[in-house]
Amino acid sequence: MRIGIFGAGGMAEALGGQWSGHEVMVAARDRAKAERISARVGTWEETARASEVILLAVPAGAVTEVLASAGESLAGKVLIDCTNAVGPGAVLTVPGQAERIAAAAPDAHVVKAFNLCHVDVWRMTPPVFGGRPLAVPLCGSPEAVEVVSGLVRDIGCTPLNAGGLDRARLMEATMAFTVGLWFDGHDAQACFPPLAA
Template identity: 90%
Template sequence: MRIGIFGAGGMAEALGGRWSGHEVMVAARDRAKAEKISARVGTWEETARASDVILLAVPAPSATEVVAAAGESLAGKILIDCTNAVGPGAVLTIPDQAERIAAAAPDAHVVKAFNLCHVDVWRMTPPVFGGRPLAVPLCGPPEAVEVVSSLVRDLGCTPLNAGGLDRARLMEATMAFMVGLWFDGHDAQACFPPLPA
């Protein structure tokens, strides 16, 4: 698969490095950092045009600006939003982030994914806890979710179809709530009983 990555920070490096079996191209403001992820580097537009799927891994406040810069080259592409707009006190600073991105790229197929875990989890090969692979919820159009599910499996994780993009706001709020618990030293995972219960 041809994967574009917008950004060259931690999430771009962690996920981009794990998708080495694919053709990866990176666009970022810092070309030197982008080249550490992939030898193939381009502008936002060039990277979008050359890709089937694009991971949007830029700071949340810059996301719609970057999407606008990519412009019409995003038409028909799958755009994975892994951004988190969380400020001090684990409060959402930009509500409905995925839907804002979808509005900025109306001809792209936006999928919210990879936003619930710290970047170090994505560096694990694979992320398995207590013998159970990490589950990754995906919100977006069904056909796009199916494509992104294959990328989740490539990481050794289990994809979960969590519904349409309208449910991404729930995932974003869940992330902020759980991060608040983790920052306070609580085992947030212990809030949920296993499925058989």
């Protein structure tokens, strides 16, 4: 699959490294950092045009500018939103970030994914805990979720169809809540009983 990555920070590097079996092209403000992820580097527009799927891994404040720069090249593409718009104290600064992204790229198929875990989790090969692969919830249209599900499986995780993009707000709020618990030294996973219960 042809994967574009917007950004060259931790999430771009971690997931881009996991998808090395695919054709990966990177667009970022820092070309040298982008080249550490892939030898194929282009502008936002060139990368979008050359890709079937695009990982949006830029700071939340840069999202609309980057999407505007990619322009019409995003049309028909699956756009994975892994961004988290949070401030100090793990408080959401932009509720509905995924919907904001969908409004800025109306012809793309946005899927919220990969936003619940710290970047170091995505560097694990594979992310498995206690013998159980990490589950990755995905919010978006069924067709786009199916495409991203394959990329989730490629890194050794289990995809979970969590509903339409309207449910991404719940996932973003879950991220903020659990991150707040982790920052306070609590095991957020311990809040949830196993499925059998």
